[in-house]
Amino acid sequence: MADRLPPIAFDELNEDQKVAAQAIIDGPRGAVYGPFVPLLRSPELMGHAQRMGEYLRYRSAIGVRLSELAILVTARAWNQQVEWAIHAPIAAQMGIPPDVINAIARREQPEGMLVDEAVVHAFCVELHRDKQVSDHTYGEALALFGEQGVVDLMGLNGYYTLLAMVMNTARTEVPPSTAAPLPE
Secondary structure (H helix, E strand, O other): OOOOOOOOOHHHOOHHHHHHHHHHHHOOOOOOOOOHHHHOOOHHHHHHHHHHHHHHHHHOOOHHHHHHHHHHHHHHHOOOHHHHHHHHHHHHHOOOOHHHHHHHHOOOOOOOOOHHHHHHHHHHHHHHHHOOOOHHHHHHHHHHHHHHHHHHHHHHHHHHHHHHHHHHHHOOOOOOOOOOOOOO
């Protein structure tokens, strides 16, 4: 299937798009890729989204390792190949074991997770599957991460759901990756 909203050459961008693109290029991402390619059609939305994402991905109260785990569960819930291609290798670099990553890809319950990983996984799975989180799982997350951590975890799920919806609709091209694609 063809990419519905493919990349636009920088010299073809309007002034608002150039400003929004340059903000991403100058930030920790270093380039306009993935969800920001289709979002560039709405530069103000893209600007707000990228600032939220920058916080959630790089500075959330639960830390990068657990944020990457939450992103993988969200990517799997939405069958989002671009998120998976980008974030599965990052999750592995941050210390999420390959067996955990592979189990998430197969929609299986991972074994051998650390306590904080198991709580994040349960929280994210429940939120995507049940559209809410049980009292038990919420209590575990609250005890481990505090209120800010729980809110950031909800934010990670919501933000990466937004990006998954954008890329699934736009049919954003999957970048080269060391990660195997998500199975059907």
